[in-house]
Amino acid sequence: MIFAYNPAYVGDTLLIITDDDKGLPQEVTRKGRVARIQTEDGNTVGWNIFGISQLTALHGTGQVELSDRQIEILNHALQEAGFTETLSQDHSPKFVVGYVKTCKAHKDSDHLSITEVEVDQKETLQIVCGAPNIREGLKVVVAKPGAMMPDGTMIWPGTLRGVESFGMICSAKELHLPNAPQKRGILELPQDTVVGDAFVIE
Known part of the structure; x- marks a missing residue:
């Protein structure tokens, strides 16, 4: 799982990449501050968390590392938005x-x-x-x-x-x-x- 943050070019949005989309068409479902990106076969390949600085402070630009506590905060945001999936950390x-x-x-x-x-x-x-x-x-x-x-x-x-x-x-x-x-x-x-x-x- 890759976390990327570039406020200068993308805005205050955390990009989460969970899988290879293999070039397949994508479908986006947005609920509140959370958007789920899936390929047409239903495989979730990423998430966008908008207004991420309101949830947690991120350090650095480009690929960023998140703590276990920050993963908990993101999972809570997914649940609040109505998604059932959870994120897991790979250290x-x-x-x-x-x-x-x-x-x-x-x-x-x-x-x-x-x-x-x-x-x-x-x-x-x-x-x-x-x-x-x-x-x-x-x-x-x-x-x-x-x-x-x-x-x-x-x-x-x-x-x-x-x-x-x-x-x-x-x-x-x-x-x-x-x-x-x-x-x-x-x-x-x-x-x-x-x-x-x-x-x-x-």
């Missing part, structure tokens, strides 16, 4: 240090590679990567499904050239790191970096 990091366990060429592409990347909790994700410097044995930054990139792009499971991909291996430029090289290529982390640690974007 697990979405940007983590990963280790490239395997890397093989995609048979239907001249530049894509299929990798197996170990992330946190010993979980291994299959990720299709197009970087020219991707290879087995690297420590890298992984944006897991549900991550919001600094430019606002959401990372969801997808398929590239017929192969499933569950996340993205990031470049310094994609992470908006200072002095990031402009040439293509993922960020290579020092080998003593701990796999599974959260990668914090300042």
Whole structure:
């Protein structure tokens, strides 16, 4: 679940992204200060909470972190508006240090590679990567499904050239790191970096 707040461009509205809309047409149901966004098949993919500063103070712009108490406040607002759904908090990091366990060429592409990347909790994700410097044995930054990139792009499971991909291996430029090289290529982390640690974007 992603929380985003940008009062300068969106107004005093908290945007909550709960699922990938997969490009399907959306339907919006508004009750008071709460709007629910659903795809035409009835799947809830997001919420807008208007006048959020009247309910709780938010800090930062773009993707923001909410406390458990703030989640309780939002759920109370949903209930007051007449919705039966509830929001749940996910404290697990979405940007983590990963280790490239395997890397093989995609048979239907001249530049894509299929990798197996170990992330946190010993979980291994299959990720299709197009970087020219991707290879087995690297420590890298992984944006897991549900991550919001600094430019606002959401990372969801997808398929590239017929192969499933569950996340993205990031470049310094994609992470908006200072002095990031402009040439293509993922960020290579020092080998003593701990796999599974959260990668914090300042």
